[in-house]
Amino acid sequence: MLVKAEVLAPAAEDELLLLGLGSPAPSPSLPSSAEEEEEEEAAGGRGLRRAEGKRRPGRSRGAPRAARTAETAQRIKRSRRLKANNRERNRMHNLNAALDALRDVLPTFPEDAKLTKIETLRFAHNYIWALTETLRLAGAARLGPDGAAGAGVPAEGSPSPASSWSGGAASPAPSASPYACTLSPASPAGSASDPEHWPGRFAPAPPLPRRCL
């Protein structure tokens, strides 16, 4: 895939022309300037193209038709690419927005601590698990000691939420879970070493087998 290297050069070139599309600053979702960019593109707004000649690039009246169509095809291709880039950017922005929304409902300490993407996902996973577990236990407790089986006691030896939150050794993933992974940023397995360090960054998760997320 040496393509990349080659592709990037021209791409960088384009960037200069595209009004800082690939700007370093977390670009605020460029609305729908796609059209404009394309048009600018298609219209030959790319200044650097002139590199090829002092021969007056434009108005190439005498340009062979084949050359012109090739040029047009190139332009169309480029235009589509830009459009796709724009869509991809928006898609990622949406994804990030969803991730932010998820962060908002996850408790962190300090409050403004920002979880990374991977931390957010892992923590959400554990958080849901813990809440589920809490509900389950609460429900069981309500049935009374001699009520249903296992009242007040975690069924089949599954860990209590409390233990999971505080760094118990159990995995958040129920044993019956399809997950073979021990996801645990904040939880169980991972934090065995320091449950009290939840704050802020949550205990680092142990290395996960691929495909765990």
Next chain:
DNA sequence: TAGGCCATCTGGTCCT
């Protein structure tokens, strides 16, 4: 300065 995280670009693949 190395390493982590992130945004963006890009080409490929799948889906409608």
Next chain:
DNA sequence: AGGACCAGATGGCCTA
């Protein structure tokens, strides 16, 4: 055909 999704590559910013 065009859009959505994905994964790899690249470069910038930040922190230990």
